[in-house]
Amino acid sequence: EIVMTQSPATLSVSPGERATLSCRASQSVSSNLAWYQQKPGQAPRLLIYGASTRATGIPARFSGSGSGTEFTLTISSLQSEDFAVYYCQQYNNWPPTWTFGQGTKVEIK
Amino acid sequence: EVQLVESGGGLVQPGGSLRLSCAASGFTFSSYAMHWVRQAPGKGLEYVSAISSNGGSTYYANSVKGRFTISRDNSKNTLYLQMGSLRAEDMAVYYCARQSGTWIQEYYFDYWGQGTLVTVSS
Numbered sequence: 681e682i683v684m685t686q687s688p689a690t691l692s693v694s695p696g697e698r699a700t701l702s703c704r705a706s707q708s709v710s711s712n713l714a715w716y717q718q719k720p721g722q723a724p725r726l727l728i729y730g731a732s733t734r735a736t737g738i739p740a741r742f743s744g745s746g747s748g749t750e751f752t753l754t755i756s757s758l759q760s761e762d763f764a765v766y767y768c769q770q771y772n773n774w775p776p777t778w779t780f781g782q783g784t785k786v787e788i789k
Numbered sequence: 790e791v792q793l794v795e796s797g798g799g800l801v802q803p804g805g806s807l808r809l810s811c812a813a814s815g816f817t818f819s820s821y822a823m824h825w826v827r828q829a830p831g832k833g834l835e836y837v838s839a840i841s842s843n844g845g846s847t848y849y850a851n852s853v854k855g856r857f858t859i860s861r862d863n864s865k866n867t868l869y870l871q872m873g874s875l876r877a878e879d880m881a882v883y884y885c886a887r888q889s890g891t892w893i894q895e896y897y898f899d900y901w902g903q904g905t906l907v908t909v910s911s
Contacts, residue, residue, distance in 0.1 A: 711796070711894075712893060712894060712896065712897075714897035714898070715832075716898075718834075722903075723901040723902060723903050723904055724826075724834065724883055724884070724898075724901055725901070726899050726900075729889070729897045729899075736897065741860065765833075767833065767834050769834075769897065769898075771892060771893070771896035772893065772898055775848065776839065776848055776896060777836075777848070778824070778836045778839070778896065779836060780826075780833060780834040780835065780836060781838065782833045783831075783833045783834070
């Protein structure tokens with residue numbers, strides 16, 4: 681079973697600053713990695729798929745990078761609406777398995 | 790507009806059963822694999838189950854295998870999750886989600902419902 685580990689658990693950032701979130705897979709998932717944003721009381725929303733492709737309607741301040749086992753989500757200049765929990769997810773295996781990281785909470789500093 | 794609307798959640802005793810539904814609209818339901826993901830109170834996302842577009846293939850997390858059954862009715866544009874032998878640790882918000890496509894590079898979830906809460910308590 682592939683284990684996804686996100687760091688840090690909590691990231692305190694001031695509005696306008698850059699945020700860098702990490703996600704590590706226990707074995708290679710190629711580029712089959714997605715990032716989701718979840719705000720309190722809401723469903724998750726797809727941000728990034730294929731490790732680096734922004735989903736429809738996602739602002740350019742969100743960017744993803746990495747492949748294999750190491751991945752990064754960067755928010756270039758945090759806006760008030762970006763304070764949320766972010767999850768990575770791998771979808772690489774066959775037979776298919778889907779695994780989420782434990783999440784990184786981005787909070788206002 | 791793609792919409793996924795879950796229903797069927799509620800209070801159930803340990804050992805009991807419950808069936809969740811997810812009504813889909815705004816897309817050709819029969820063309821997409823579908824999933825269930827859950828989130829215990831204050832916790833992260835946990836993958837639960839998947840079903841292929843025609844219902845011929847299903848997948849389960851080890852934590853629910855043998856107790857939960859995923860199914861779909863493409864004539865009704867509805868996804869189901871039959872949950873049995875429920876335990877306290879099954880208490881969560883259950884989300885249905887659409888898989889983006891059929892190739893492995895498309896196995897991420899592009900649309901999610903708002904979720905339905907399952908409470909397991911005596």
